[in-house]
Structures are given as structure tokens and as C-alpha cells.
Amino acid sequence: MGNTQLFDNAKTKNLGFLILRAGVGILFFVFGWQKIAGGEQVWNGVGSAMQFVGISAWPLFWGLMATLAEFAGGLLLAIGLFTRPAAAFLAFTMIMATILKGATGAGIIDWYAPFTMLLIMIFFIMNGGGIYSIDSVLRSKKHTGGLVA
Structure with missing residues (x-):
């Protein structure tokens, strides 16, 4: 057996899905926490990133939404529940973070992290949470009439 077959x-x-999903989810959860x-000072600062796409109203609201996306979305991603919607909210947040880092003149060292997370979220939007997720368990129950196969 060669190395590639292993x-x-x-x-x-x-x-691998589980490790990536749980690891990235925990990171988002911790940063969201x-x-x-x-508090409001941080949320206002985070929400002010919306000005770079022409939205200057309600920075506190947008910051709170981004914070909740990271906190709740990270938790959902880590446990594999509602993986695709959680990844979609996190992807939007990472799009805004990447735009913010690029618009403030930061070099690649500053925007590669949110851009990398965006790519990972696109992966989970497209593929779901994998077999070792609550989503998979719920799907199994639905297809077996409530009995886990």
C-alpha cells in the first residue's frame, strides 16, 4: 500500500471534513466571543467596514450582525448544524473583512486570513458539513423515518 492509498x-x-469544520468553527466562535x-465600541468599529461598500448607516447594527455571525455561526459550524447557512453568513462577513483590509491599504499579510476563511466557507457552502455532523444525523433520521440507520 503506497502513501497515497493510505x-x-x-x-x-x-x-478531514470534521477536523476542518470543527477547527475553523471554534476559531470563529472564539473571535466572535x-x-x-x-461591546458596542467594538461592534461599531466592525460595522464601519460597511462604508467601503457604500453603506454608512447603522454601523452598530452591522457590527453586531457580524459579531453574531462569527459567534453563532462558528458554534453551528463546529457542531455541523445548519452548516451551509452558517457558512453563508460567515462568508459574507469574510467578504466584508477582506474588503476592509484591502480598502485600508493593508498588504497581503493583513487580508490573507479573512480571504482564506472566505474560501473555506465557500467549500462548506458547496459541500455541507460532512458525514460527521449533526446535519448528517438529521438527514439520516429524515430518510429512515426517524430511525438512525
Whole structure:
């Protein structure tokens, strides 16, 4: 068995899904918690990024929405519940973060992190949470009439 065959099976790929989903979800959850703890001053600063797409009204609201997307979306992503919608909200947040970093003249060192997270969110929007997710368990129950196969 060659090295490539060792990692060429569905179980390993699904474990990779779980590790990526849970790891990235926990990161978002922790960063979201820090922003929640920062309060209105932090939310206002985060929400002011909307001005770079022509929206200058309600920065506090937009900042709170981004904070909740990271906090709740990170938790949902980590456990694999509503993975695609959570990833979509996080993707929008990462689009705005990437625009903010680019618009403020930051170099690639500053915007590569939100852009990388955006790419990961696109992956989860397209692929879902994988077999080791609550979404998968719920799908199994739906298809088996409530019994987990």
C-alpha cells in the first residue's frame, strides 16, 4: 500500500471534513466571543467596514450582525448544524473583512486570513458539513423515518 492509498478513502476524507469544520468553527466562535465581550465600541468599529461598500448607516447594527455571525455561526459550524447557512453568513462577513483590509491599504499579510476563511466557507457552502455532523444525523433520521440507520 503506497502513501497515497493510505489517505484515499471515504472515512479519512470525512474525518478531514470534521477536523476542518470543527477547527475553523471554534476559531470563529472564539473571535466572535471576544467581539461580544468588546461591546458596542467594538461592534461599531466592525460595522464601519460597511462604508467601503457604500453603506454608512447603522454601523452598530452591522457590527453586531457580524459579531453574531462569527459567534453563532462558528458554534453551528463546529457542531455541523445548519452548516451551509452558517457558512453563508460567515462568508459574507469574510467578504466584508477582506474588503476592509484591502480598502485600508493593508498588504497581503493583513487580508490573507479573512480571504482564506472566505474560501473555506465557500467549500462548506458547496459541500455541507460532512458525514460527521449533526446535519448528517438529521438527514439520516429524515430518510429512515426517524430511525438512525
